[in-house]
Every structure is written in C-alpha cells, then in structure tokens.
Amino acid sequence: MTEYSIQMASRLSGVGIHTLRAWEKRYQAVVPQRSGNGRRIYTEEDISKLRMLNELCGFGSSIGSIANHSSMELEKLLAKFTEKDNKHVAEMPLTSVTDKVVSRDALSHLLLALQAYKLDVISHELNKLIGVLNPREFVLDVLYPLLQEVGARVKQGEMTLAQEFAISSIVKFHVGHLLYGTFRNSRRSDKVFVFATPENNHHEFGILLCALMCVHYGHKFFYFGMNMPADALIQATEALEADYVILGTTNLLPEYVETDLNSYLTDIVSALKPTQKLIVGGNGNFAIDRFHRNPKFQYLTSLQHFDNLIKDL
Incomplete structure (x- = not known):
C-alpha cells in the first residue's frame, strides 16, 4: 500500500496543508493514520476522497455538508455536477463558422477586453470557447497564442504587468476547472x-x-x-x-x-x-x-x- 506524507497529500489532492488539518479536526473528513513519530500518513483512498471533496467545494458545496459522505456518495454527487456542466456545454449554441475563425475572433475580443480591464467579459468569453472547442483546440488555438501575445505586449509597453497578472489568474481558473471538473471521467489511456x-x-x-x-x-x-x-x-x-x-x-x-x-x-x-x-x-x-x-x-x-x-x- 502506497503511503503519502501530508505535503504529498496536499499536492496530489489540491487541498492546502492547513485546510487538510482543519478538515480533519473540525469535520473528520479524512482522518489519516499516524506513523511511529506521530506524522500523518495518507493512503491513495484518502487522497481520492480529498480530491472529490475539493472538487465539490469548488462547485459550491460546503465541506460541513459533505465531509462524512462515503467515497461512493461523493462520486454520485460529483457525477450530478459534471452532468450539469456537460449538459450546459451541449446546449450552448454553436457558431456556423469554423473553429479556426472562432479562435481568431476570440483572440481579438479577449485582447480588447483585457485592454479595457473588462475581466468579466474575458471570463465569459473563455467559458463560451470551452463549449465550442475541445481541450486541444482551446490550448493551441486560444490560450497559448493569447498568453504569448499578452507577454509580447507587456515587453513592448503596450500592456501592463497588472493586465498580464489579471489574464493569468482568469486562465488558471478556467484551466483548473477543465483539469479536475468537466473532463475528469474521460480517461481512455493507461499512461x-x-x-x-x-x-x-x-x-x-x-x-x-x-x-x-x-x-x-x-x-x-x-x-x-x-x-x-x-x-x-x-x-x-x-x-x-x-x-x-x-x-x-x-x-x-x-x-x-x-x-x-x-x-x-x-x-x-x-x-x-x-x-x-x-x-x-x-x-x-x-x-x-x-x-x-x-x-x-x-x-x-x-x-x-x-x-x-x-x-x-
């Protein structure tokens, strides 16, 4: 059985070390075993549950209401949220133009919104693109060119570091949701x-x-x-x-x-x-x-x- 320290459990689950301790003390969400010298030891099952708890909290659930659910119950709850997300994506109207044109136009809109500090527009636009493009297209046709262009404009003095930090934070939020949310059950490889x-x-x-x-x-x-x-x-x-x-x-x-x-x-x-x-x-x-x-x-x-x-x- 593989065992993990609290530092490794935090990295694997995405839950901060202080939060892990708080969830254990206040809610008994995951109570790890202890080594001979009193250090916490987490199992793969512990980390799996922590990841699900973290995802559900990201969807708006309170830790107090889900902390003592079994892993099977958490999986069912998470499935309901991801089904809603997938249904939302499926119901979004698709444009009649090609994805390449969508991506090119989106880049222009995103850069204009960033120039004007319309951060809510940027978040909305990225959310729409997630419904139109697959993850590969989202990376290669939107996110990478966007970040490269913003970086170039900052170097040229056409944008500020504050704008670069703003777009970085918004992109991290949406990428994080894709990594651990909507597409979590799409594994097709043993690599x-x-x-x-x-x-x-x-x-x-x-x-x-x-x-x-x-x-x-x-x-x-x-x-x-x-x-x-x-x-x-x-x-x-x-x-x-x-x-x-x-x-x-x-x-x-x-x-x-x-x-x-x-x-x-x-x-x-x-x-x-x-x-x-x-x-x-x-x-x-x-x-x-x-x-x-x-x-x-x-x-x-x-x-x-x-x-x-x-x-x-």
Missing part, C-alpha cells in the same frame, strides 16, 4: 503523467497547458504544480508508477544558475526506470548536450511537439 516545475521555478503555464492536452487524449495525470523538490518528485513518480515526468523550466530567476538545473535533472533521470521518461520543456538554462543522448530524456521544443508525442500513445 500516467506527472507535471511539475523544478525547485525555485514558479512559472507553471507550460505544464498547465500540457496537462490540458493530456485531458484531451484521455491520459491519466497528476498535477504537482510549481517548485517541486527533486526528492519529492522522485518519490511521487515511483509511488504513482508514472510513465512520463513532464517538467516545465524557465530562465526567469538569475539566482537559479545552470548548475542547479543540471543537478536537478541529473537526479531525476538517474532515479527513473528504463521504461520511464523525463520530458523537459521551456527555456530553462541547462546543458542539454549532457542529456539528449539518454533514452530516458527528451526535450520539448513546443506545445505542438508535445501534442505530436502524446497523441498516439
């Missing part, structure tokens, strides 16, 4: 992916978009987010029997030098089994020549490259 960024890397959009591509192709995934220590990522990869570790890297922090990332990647690759693979993307500063001949390593050049890699798995 397991884990997503993270290295320690001291706090830019996660690359792995968020890649995770959404996995949703499209029905691959099982675990999203650990930013700033994942190497030893914790190794432990999680081993415990979850992951086939692929997807690591997003950036070169935003000058104090995070090449040797740090080289050491991090070396630790991960060395710990992987011959059947596992580390896939690294982004513009992180590391010596790619040191790794590219290793069969357990692959470098991503773009989101399209990732799409080509996973669509036939």
Whole structure:
C-alpha cells in the first residue's frame, strides 16, 4: 500500500496543508493514520476522497455538508455536477463558422477586453470557447497564442504587468476547472503523467497547458504544480508508477544558475526506470548536450511537439 506524507497529500489532492488539518479536526473528513513519530500518513483512498471533496467545494458545496459522505456518495454527487456542466456545454449554441475563425475572433475580443480591464467579459468569453472547442483546440488555438501575445505586449509597453497578472489568474481558473471538473471521467489511456516545475521555478503555464492536452487524449495525470523538490518528485513518480515526468523550466530567476538545473535533472533521470521518461520543456538554462543522448530524456521544443508525442500513445 502506497503511503503519502501530508505535503504529498496536499499536492496530489489540491487541498492546502492547513485546510487538510482543519478538515480533519473540525469535520473528520479524512482522518489519516499516524506513523511511529506521530506524522500523518495518507493512503491513495484518502487522497481520492480529498480530491472529490475539493472538487465539490469548488462547485459550491460546503465541506460541513459533505465531509462524512462515503467515497461512493461523493462520486454520485460529483457525477450530478459534471452532468450539469456537460449538459450546459451541449446546449450552448454553436457558431456556423469554423473553429479556426472562432479562435481568431476570440483572440481579438479577449485582447480588447483585457485592454479595457473588462475581466468579466474575458471570463465569459473563455467559458463560451470551452463549449465550442475541445481541450486541444482551446490550448493551441486560444490560450497559448493569447498568453504569448499578452507577454509580447507587456515587453513592448503596450500592456501592463497588472493586465498580464489579471489574464493569468482568469486562465488558471478556467484551466483548473477543465483539469479536475468537466473532463475528469474521460480517461481512455493507461499512461500516467506527472507535471511539475523544478525547485525555485514558479512559472507553471507550460505544464498547465500540457496537462490540458493530456485531458484531451484521455491520459491519466497528476498535477504537482510549481517548485517541486527533486526528492519529492522522485518519490511521487515511483509511488504513482508514472510513465512520463513532464517538467516545465524557465530562465526567469538569475539566482537559479545552470548548475542547479543540471543537478536537478541529473537526479531525476538517474532515479527513473528504463521504461520511464523525463520530458523537459521551456527555456530553462541547462546543458542539454549532457542529456539528449539518454533514452530516458527528451526535450520539448513546443506545445505542438508535445501534442505530436502524446497523441498516439
């Protein structure tokens, strides 16, 4: 039986550590076992229940009303919410023009709304696009070009950092809902992916978009987010029997030098089994020549490259 620390349980379930303790103390939602030194030990069943509780709270349920439900009861409740979401998507009117035109027009509307700080319009527009486009199209035709364009305009002084932060927050909300909500039951593959960024890397959009591509192709995934220590990522990869570790890297922090990332990647690759693979993307500063001949390593050049890699798995 796989066991997890409270830190790992928090990353796997999406529930903050303080919230985990509060839910245990106030509602006995999940009461983990204790090790000999008193540390909490969570099982896979515990984490599964925590993820469902977290999703239901995201849909508006109060933790007090659902904390003591069985996993089967939680699954039924969650199914009702996702059925409503899918029905809502199905009933949305579809445009008669092609998805490419929809995406191009949407980009223009989103940028205009952001320029005017009409954040409610942006959220509404993204929600409509989710009903028209599949997750792959949403990533490649809308989200990625949108974020690239906003970043370029910020560099050119045509938009502010406040606008970039605003669009980032809204996109994260909608992507998070897609990752853990509407499409949670669409798995069609036995491949397991884990997503993270290295320690001291706090830019996660690359792995968020890649995770959404996995949703499209029905691959099982675990999203650990930013700033994942190497030893914790190794432990999680081993415990979850992951086939692929997807690591997003950036070169935003000058104090995070090449040797740090080289050491991090070396630790991960060395710990992987011959059947596992580390896939690294982004513009992180590391010596790619040191790794590219290793069969357990692959470098991503773009989101399209990732799409080509996973669509036939």
